[in-house]
Amino acid sequence: MKTDLNAYGLTERIAQLAATEPTLTLARVTEQHRETYQVISATGPVAAELGGKFRHATKVATDLPTVGDWVLTTVSPDDQLAVIQQVLPRQSVLERAAVGKTGAGQLIAANVDTIFICMSLNANFNGHRLERYLTMAWDSGAVPVVVLTKADLCADVAEKLAALADVTLGVDVITCSATTGAGVADLRAYVTGNQTVSFIGSSGVGKSTLINSLLGRETLVTREIRTDDKGRHTTTARELLRLPSGGVVIDTPGMRELQVQGGDLTKAFADITALVGQCKFRNCTHQTEPGCAVQAAIAAGDLNAERLASYRKLELEMSYSDMSARERENAKIQRFFGGKKEMKQARNHMQQIRRR
Template structure:
């Protein structure tokens, strides 16, 4: 990559304001393009640079989410005579897509930072799953970026109208785009989301056609694309999260396909994703109605009268239970972390006291 302006990378007054203290220290602004096992590639006005964290920044990070993620803006130091930089700090984020890490650990994993829009991609084949889409929408709304549903492989869908109807039934108020990387249908319409050097995150399960979509947006082959299997699913080809600068302006964060998508902090995402249930719930007799067996529950009444699908309510309940369980685990983790900090402070004080005693005796 040649020299590039910060504006092209999505720089604006929000980040400029937060960068002011670092500018006085002689640091430069850069944006994280790739992260791999603690090593980074960043884009700056000087071009593409290798980067690493300072020891202090790594030590001060209380969790994984405090470390740089793809899409982050960072304050970095350029070492004289070297083509690499050292990252001192991460600027406050604006819009992100996070999940709880895969497995049984309770910890936030930021998949894409500083994004304006989230493309939730799903294939118009047997892979189409309303419940999975509701989960993606919940996380997208919670992260503060606007979700957009991108339906791929329209060229091999035999029941296009019914498939789109299934999506629109759960993606309420969310733009839905029908695309085909084979015919090029619908791809041009997506380019407006990148106007003004905006950043779009591309997310979805393995094999839904994200790599083909990236290549269509770029107008050239960047990501490897493998042939479809007999069931209409592509083979997963993206292996890392990467910030891509598009030739016509705008940026895309491509991500590997996800087989596991655990919820993270809600911050209203569930209510946004299920705005139909939220609206009906306003008519419930009890303000804290859980929509289980309470008398005067408007949500249960809507289900009984065919105004709300039972499957939709079941999905809402499942995600709500998952969030409640997550919050309980988060509280326990926070309490454990607080105890750890207190023990570290006590150990430090005891060590200081012993040193003072030795100095007095000496």
């Protein structure tokens, strides 16, 4: 039985790219498990592995396939194994810094049209974390949508929406509850035709439960958690699933730690970006300079000082992300002391104080 790849998000652009390699078979990565993959082609699902030539030519981890990628493969005569020979150019790619490996990238999903950033309205609620997710999402090339879950457990939804007004500037916000079904229809409106959506967020915010609601069946394992949102991961591997109403969804494991690999601060912090352009000096640091529009907005109550602090923190984090360990260390020394000479002077001064 043939598989209609249009139902798995095939676009005209991908079809044209695949047509240039008529001897290879087009497929989409639906699952990733360490060294192995599952792909779907016109002949159906099949296990897949990396071709030796492709593996040898790969220079960085982000060149390897991830869930959502369109790949060109060769298939064994018995259709039991596909060998990935090439990853086609990505329309979008969701990436974060690998935990414990600052500067290294870790792919989350590729070729996504809409990213649902899930955050629950009880103990998981955190505006600064949402700023990080939005920064990462805007940089991916996909469109972010904020999904506030567990509305049935929140007594002050309007107050929390107001608290996120600056953070979610220019972004659609959906308030929903998998328990009552509220908001699920709003989610479904984004997944039509050959659209691909992905759910991201911390562990225990209800991503798998919402995806089950879209699927209309209990496909993903869910687990009851305490009301403080402290729960174990229910999703351990990335997985692409076809929805009965059309479109596909990518489920991802919950993220305990979110290190930003790259990001678009101009969109995630559009309010601050607009103010920066109004500062008197082009190299304004937004601290004590005269004519600083950012500080003027804070003084007038139009901008929250905490939001500026988040902006600076992410800006600094991203400036470090492409540096080597030695470059990051030198940058921190320069930032805190002004240079290595000044750092040694400060160290000697502290030693003299201790001897007294």
